[in-house]
Amino acid sequence: MATALHKPKGQGGEGGDDAPVAVHLDHVSKSFGRPGKQQLVLDDITLDVAPGEFVTLLGASGCGKSTLLNLTAGLDAASAGTITVPGGRPALMFQDHALFPWLTAGKNIELALRLRGVPQGERRAEAERLLTLVRLSGAHGKRVHELSGGMRQRVALARALAQDSQLLLMDEPFAALDAITRDVLHEELTRIWRETGVSILFVTHNVREAVRLAQRVVLLSSRPGRVVHEWRVDIEQPRRIEDTAVSALSVEITERLREEIRRHGQQ
Amino acid sequence: MASSETREKGSEDLAGLEAGLDALETPATTPERPPVGRILVSKVLPPVVAIVLVLAIWQGAYWADVKRDDALPSPLDVGDEFAEMWRQGTLFEYIWTSVSRGVLGFVIAVAVGTPLGLIVARVKVVRAAIGPVLTGLQSLPSIAWVPAAIIWFGLTNSTIYAVVLLGAVPSIANGIVSGVDQIPPLYLRAGRMLGASGLTSVRHVLLPAALPGYLAGLKQGWAFSWRSLMAAELIVQSPSLGTGLGQLMDGYRAMQNMSGVLATIILILVVGVAIDLLFFSPLERRVLRGRGLLARTT
Ligand SMILES: Nc1ncnc2c1ncn2[C@@H]1O[C@H](COP(=O)(O)OP(=O)(O)OP(=O)(O)O)[C@@H](O)[C@H]1O
Numbered sequence: 152m153a154t155a156l157h158k159p160k161g162q163g164g165e166g167g168d169d170a171p172v173a174v175h176l177d178h179v180s181k182s183f184g185r186p187g188k189q190q191l192v193l194d195d196i197t198l199d200v201a202p203g204e205f206v207t208l209l210g211a212s213g214c215g216k217s218t219l220l221n222l223t224a225g226l227d228a229a230s231a232g233t234i235t236v237p238g239g240r241p242a243l244m245f246q247d248h249a250l251f252p253w254l255t256a257g258k259n260i261e262l263a264l265r266l267r268g269v270p271q272g273e274r275r276a277e278a279e280r281l282l283t284l285v286r287l288s289g290a291h292g293k294r295v296h297e298l299s300g301g302m303r304q305r306v307a308l309a310r311a312l313a314q315d316s317q318l319l320l321m322d323e324p325f326a327a328l329d330a331i332t333r334d335v336l337h338e339e340l341t342r343i344w345r346e347t348g349v350s351i352l353f354v355t356h357n358v359r360e361a362v363r364l365a366q367r368v369v370l371l372s373s374r375p376g377r378v379v380h381e382w383r384v385d386i387e388q389p390r391r392i393e394d395t396a397v398s399a400l401s402v403e404i405t406e407r408l409r410e411e412i413r414r415h416g417q418q
Numbered sequence: 419m420a421s422s423e424t425r426e427k428g429s430e431d432l433a434g435l436e437a438g439l440d441a442l443e444t445p446a447t448t449p450e451r452p453p454v455g456r457i458l459v460s461k462v463l464p465p466v467v468a469i470v471l472v473l474a475i476w477q478g479a480y481w482a483d484v485k486r487d488d489a490l491p492s493p494l495d496v497g498d499e500f501a502e503m504w505r506q507g508t509l510f511e512y513i514w515t516s517v518s519r520g521v522l523g524f525v526i527a528v529a530v531g532t533p534l535g536l537i538v539a540r541v542k543v544v545r546a547a548i549g550p551v552l553t554g555l556q557s558l559p560s561i562a563w564v565p566a567a568i569i570w571f572g573l574t575n576s577t578i579y580a581v582v583l584l585g586a587v588p589s590i591a592n593g594i595v596s597g598v599d600q601i602p603p604l605y606l607r608a609g610r611m612l613g614a615s616g617l618t619s620v621r622h623v624l625l626p627a628a629l630p631g632y633l634a635g636l637k638q639g640w641a642f643s644w645r646s647l648m649a650a651e652l653i654v655q656s657p658s659l660g661t662g663l664g665q666l667m668d669g670y671r672a673m674q675n676m677s678g679v680l681a682t683i684i685l686i687l688v689v690g691v692a693i694d695l696l697f698f699s700p701l702e703r704r705v706l707r708g709r710g711l712l713a714r715t716t
């Protein structure tokens with residue numbers, strides 16, 4: 152019963168109802184540990200991301216956000232429920248860039264292209280195109296350790312895009328960056344999302360970041376992780392993290408998040 | 419229209435901002451190679467001083483007559499022995515015989531030890547079965563294999579290669595096992611996400627990620643090959659085999675020629691160090707530096 156279905160492209164998705172989805176999580180639960188002494192980390196999560204939609208998943212540290220992404224990515228199996236990704240294997244961007252240090256920035260991207268089956272003659276040009284997309288056109292021959300943190304995350308983004316998946320999963324990709332760089336990358340990500348039309352499920356514990364980026368913010372509770380509430384974000388892009396509308400919604404969401412956390416203290 | 423214009427303007431601003439950040443965050447200059455004079459002083463001088471010191475102590479012991487002169491010849495006597503070998507034109511022949519055996523044995527050991535290590539590292543049952551044995555074998559002195567090898571293969575090259583292989587294969591296999599164990603799981607997961615599985619994953623992720631540990635294993639494997647070879651050559655002697663350094667040394671021992679014995683020991687040492695210095699160290703440094711694991715030292 153615990154399955155992650157990664158259907159090949161073009162087959163279309165039937166996720167319960169007929170509306171097309173980029174990913175459909177249906178009553179997904181996950182526990183860790185041996186039988187008898189199990190820890191329930193995710194409890195009955197049901198969540199859809201529409202094609203082309205940008206959803207942020209917000210939750211306190213340790214609430215199971217990475218676990219949820221790993222399940223969706225197919226790196227781990229759910230304990231119960233089903234996950235359907237109609238567009239085939241999603242791309243995943245890790246919190247640590249996870250670039251291969253034995254390859255240059257460009258070769259990292261070319262490896263992704265190669266594993267996707269892009270013929271050798273086209274890889275170089277395609278890698279250059281992706282590097283240009285993340286505004287790193289000169290970085291093809293750079294080693295990973297020669298790049299700054301922000302540049303590494305951009306190469307990692309380019310590598311994830313090289314998979315040409317219709318769904319991009321991002322696990323706190325900007326958490327380790329300084330505020331200025333993060334701000335710039337928010338703008339870049341918004342631009343790239345609009346240019347490519349990819350669906351994004353973006354995990355973060357930063358409320359303002361969640362509001363700044365998403366069309367929809369989903370709040371996850373802790374221990375076990377459940378979907379508590381979700382907000383549509385109707386603020387027009389381009390947004391800024393310091394916009395009043397962003398701040399106002401952030402305050403509202405933070406209030407709700409604090410309430411959730413307080414609940415744990417009372418038990 | 420107006421909004422698309424502002425967006426384009428905004429996009430240009432962003433590109434400029436980003437270029438500025440990138441420029442600020444990358445080092446302005448790449449570190450330059452230190453001048454030759456500095457390299458000489460920091461890298462070459464210390465070992466030279468050490469060698470001179472050893473020679474001085476040796477000469478002192480000779481003058482102090484710690485042992486009879488035929489049991490403890492002076493550095494100059496040993497130098498004469500080198501000169502003699504040089505005049506006879508046999509010096510390089512001896513070295514070549516041993517080095518070619520050592521290199522061939524090492525290459526076979528790599529060909530055997532690498533897949534063996536990969537299987538031990540990746541297959542749990544195999545690891546449980548022969549992992550401890552491999553580690554144990556590594557601490558077994560390879561000279562212990564010589565009698566058995568002679569009984570199996572007689573006084574032939576096969577015996578010599580068998581001893582070299584038994585000495586080197588475990589350390590090379592263990593090298594790749596620890597190389598694989600040290601791979602951050604993140605790389606394997608990233609590889610899986612990119613669609614690498616099975617042999618593709620081994621080739622594009624596992625092997626390159628394990629390379630630093632593997633190289634350390636190869637380096638040690640060479641040391642074991644060379645050591646085992648000398649042990650084998652000392653004992654396995656036959657006119658048909660050709661004279662390597664081990665056989666040369668045993669010949670000197672039979673003639674009670676201590677200068678010759680010492681000269682051969684020095685040769686064995688020099689060859690072992692030279693191969694490490696000329697081949698393995700540069701390779702290792704290149705790999706580590708390419709991954710940013712080694713700062714350029716002055
Ligand atoms: N492989 C595992 N085995 C056992 N427990 C695990 C495992 N992976 C995660 N957990 C537990 O599941 C819970 C959620 O972990 P997860 O990494 O998904 O949280 P997170 O929301 O991503 O946290 P963070 O914000 O710190 O990244 C934690 O309590 C953690 O201890």
Ligand SMILES: [Mg+2]
Binds near residue numbers: 216217218322
């Ligand atoms: Mg996490």
